[in-house]
Amino acid sequence: MTDLTGTGIGRGIARGPVARMAALPAPPQDVPSQLSPEEESQRVAEAVQAVAEELAARGEQAGGQAKDVLEAQAMMAQDPALADAVSERTQAGKTGEWAVFEAFDEFRRTMESLGGYLGERAADLNDVAQRVIARLRGLPAPGVPDPRHPFVLVAEDLAPADTALLDLEKVLALVTIEGGPTSHTAILAREKAITAVVGVAAAEELTGGEDVIVDAAAGTVITAPTQEQIDDAEQRIAQRAAVQAAPMAPGALADGTEVPLLANLGSPEGAAEAVELGAEGVGLFRTEFLFLSSDEAPTVAEQTESYTALLQAFGGRKVVVRALDAGADKPLSFLTNTEEENPALGLRGLRALLADEQVLDDQLTALAQAQEATEADLWVMAPMVSTVEEAQRFSELAHAKGLKTAGVMVEVPSSALLAEDILGEVDFASIGTNDLTQYTMAADRMLGSVSHLQDPWHPAVLRLIREVGAAGQSTGKPVGVCGEAAADPLLAVVLVGLGVNTLSMAPAALSDVRTELTLHSAEQARAVAQAALGASSAAEARKAALAASQA
Amino acid sequence: MSASRTVTVASSSGLHARPAKLFVEAVQGTGSTITLAKGEKSVNAASILTVLSLGVEKGDEVTLTAEGGEEEQALDTLEQFLTTDHDA
Numbered sequence: 001m002t003d004l005t006g007t008g009i010g011r012g013i014a015r016g017p018v019a020r021m022a023a024l025p026a027p028p029q030d031v032p033s034q035l036s037p038e039e040e041s042q043r044v045a046e047a048v049q050a051v052a053e054e055l056a057a058r059g060e061q062a063g064g065q066a067k068d069v070l071e072a073q074a075m076m077a078q079d080p081a082l083a084d085a086v087s088e089r090t091q092a093g094k095t096g097e098w099a100v101f102e103a104f105d106e107f108r109r110t111m112e113s114l115g116g117y118l119g120e121r122a123a124d125l126n127d128v129a130q131r132v133i134a135r136l137r138g139l140p141a142p143g144v145p146d147p148r149h150p151f152v153l154v155a156e157d158l159a160p161a162d163t164a165l166l167d168l169e170k171v172l173a174l175v176t177i178e179g180g181p182t183s184h185t186a187i188l189a190r191e192k193a194i195t196a197v198v199g200v201a202a203a204e205e206l207t208g209g210e211d212v213i214v215d216a217a218a219g220t221v222i223t224a225p226t227q228e229q230i231d232d233a234e235q236r237i238a239q240r241a242a243v244q245a246a247p248m249a250p251g252a253l254a255d256g257t258e259v260p261l262l263a264n265l266g267s268p269e270g271a272a273e274a275v276e277l278g279a280e281g282v283g284l285f286r287t288e289f290l291f292l293s294s295d296e297a298p299t300v301a302e303q304t305e306s307y308t309a310l311l312q313a314f315g316g317r318k319v320v321v322r323a324l325d326a327g328a329d330k331p332l333s334f335l336t337n338t339e340e341e342n343p344a345l346g347l348r349g350l351r352a353l354l355a356d357e358q359v360l361d362d363q364l365t366a367l368a369q370a371q372e373a374t375e376a377d378l379w380v381m382a383p384m385v386s387t388v389e390e391a392q393r394f395s396e397l398a399h400a401k402g403l404k405t406a407g408v409m410v411e412v413p414s415s416a417l418l419a420e421d422i423l424g425e426v427d428f429a430s431i432g433t434n435d436l437t438q439y440t441m442a443a444d445r446m447l448g449s450v451s452h453l454q455d456p457w458h459p460a461v462l463r464l465i466r467e468v469g470a471a472g473q474s475t476g477k478p479v480g481v482c483g484e485a486a487a488d489p490l491l492a493v494v495l496v497g498l499g500v501n502t503l504s505m506a507p508a509a510l511s512d513v514r515t516e517l518t519l520h521s522a523e524q525a526r527a528v529a530q531a532a533l534g535a536s537s538a539a540e541a542r543k544a545a546l547a548a549s550q551a
Numbered sequence: 552m553s554a555s556r557t558v559t560v561a562s563s564s565g566l567h568a569r570p571a572k573l574f575v576e577a578v579q580g581t582g583s584t585i586t587l588a589k590g591e592k593s594v595n596a597a598s599i600l601t602v603l604s605l606g607v608e609k610g611d612e613v614t615l616t617a618e619g620g621e622e623e624q625a626l627d628t629l630e631q632f633l634t635t636d637h638d639a
Contacts, residue, residue, distance in 0.1 A: 072572045072599065081598035107600055114604065121603065 012195030283504020349384025433483030469499020497529025
């Protein structure tokens with residue numbers, strides 16, 4: 001047995017056979033072939049035949065629209081025009097790999113230049129070429145494997161396109177060789193509550209079919225497990241399943257301190273599932289979905305209808321609705337200016353709403369009408385508040401409409417530092433950790449090259465959250481967290497230790513966070529938070545918190 | 552020997568996507584060598600890539616040319632294919 005270490009995402013544990021996601025084959029070199037043109041053509045013909053058969057078989061299995069796409073791909077692999085182009089090159093003494101690479105590339109470019117539907121098919125052709133080249137080299141086909149049984153997926157890292165194709169019913173756990181706690185894989189794992197360990201450099205050695213235990217709580221992958229380890233893992237898997245199947249208790253610490261667990265939602269349709277997963281209400285309801293697909297703002301009547309449906313789904317529970325957060329990565333033609341050089345630092349969120357108050361006025365009117373029509377406990381908050389004046393203005397407007405509870409999102413360092421003054425003007429604060437991290441670290445959250453800085457464990461971020469937690473306590477006003485951070489069970493303990501009263505997250509993450517909270521008292525949570533605050537990097541903070549939580 | 556026929560395409564998405572794939576299958580099924588021409592450009596009708604590259608839309612006139620025996624029968628089959636709306 002060996003333990004491979006990385007960063008665990010969540011607290012899950014899983015056991016099963018490894019399936020590797022094969023890397024894309026490196027592009028071939030144009031070197032002279034050592035084989036005769038006939039031998040090269042023969043190799044290519046066999047590879048093409050095998051790839052076409054595999055694609056057709058997958059299409060047969062997939063059915064529906066995927067079947068058409070895969071069958072069309074199989075047909076492209078065997079295309080006579082492509083075969084001629086390949087043969088021309090093997091006749092000239094090129095290797096099969098180079099001939100396929102160059103001939104497919106030529107067709108791909110033609111298709112791309114034609115655009116539209118054909119442009120989209122160019123990617124399909126590229127995929128076929130990579131499969132044929134991998135086959136010629138005796139390598140497994142690139143992409144997500146399909147071993148037809150549950151498996152532990154081991155990959156370099158997952159791209160968004162890969163995760164779209166993942167059959168989550170079959171994936172027991174994710175292990176990545178690269179990537180960190182903020183990689184796409186980690187985000188997916190948190191959102192779907194999949195057991196994952198990322199950044200496991202030694203996972204390079206894992207081979208398909210090998211039996212492993214993936215322990216996210218410990219951040220390890222155990223290879224060749226002993227019977228004892230297997231029994232331990234099976235027992236913990238059963239325990240977790242039992243906890244998740246048990247009747248849902250409200251979120252609370254070991255000493256009974258209540259920590260309501262809420263859901264982040266983007267449309268009314270998710271409400272029923274969130275309740276089923278134990279959401280005690282909604283901590284962040286994003287209203288953008290009502291606006292993003294339209295050229296103009298929806299009417300007051302349309303908005304009232306949507307908000308009423310949402311509030312009804314939650315009965316008398318708390319629902320925190322965020323006013324329209326447009327701008328930056330969510331531009332809206334009727335509200336935001338796309339000409340800005342740094343839209344994340346521009347007229348976005350509440351700034352955009354105050355620049356054109358009609359949209360905000362309509363939204364608040366609709367929310368007030370929905371509040372009247374239902375039993376729900378409606379809270380309304382403003383996005384991207386950076387000054388006390390903005391908080392005051394929003395609070396006035398919301399209360400004037402008859403909205404009972406008006407608050408702000410703390411996403412900018414200035415509002416974290418002025419939290420006490422801001423809380424003096426409003427009824428509550430909710431910390432948006434993704435944006436707060438982006439602005440604290442001056443690292444664009446959409447930019448891959450600085451994604452290592454987008455980590456809410458960074459002590460700089462934690463210290464700002466401490467300011468907000470302390471302000472909540474001194475003013476007696478509630479402080480919540482809605483963001484990626486609340487879905488990380490250990491970080492959730494830290495947040496509570498920093499003075500946060502409620503946590504809101506993707507519904508799938510609720511169960512793990514609920515379980516973790518029951519393991520610590522308020523005093524222990526404060527000690528875990530102190531340990532994290534004293535660190536000087538995100539990785540150290542995580543490590544210090546883990547050690548303190550096990551003390 | 553060769554035979555030609557000019558046909559107006561009825562499929563609502565022309566020879567894109569699914570209809571293109573089905574058309575090429577039909578061509579391969581005839582066992583004849585078929586050329587498909589639109590305007591000045593003429594391509595091997597057994598190649599999905601070149602057929603797609605013609606960008607045939609609904610209502611376009613295309614010319615089918617068959618060689619290699621059973622030409623009329625092959626053209627009948629393909630004409631029937633092209634004058635049916637496969638996206639309906």
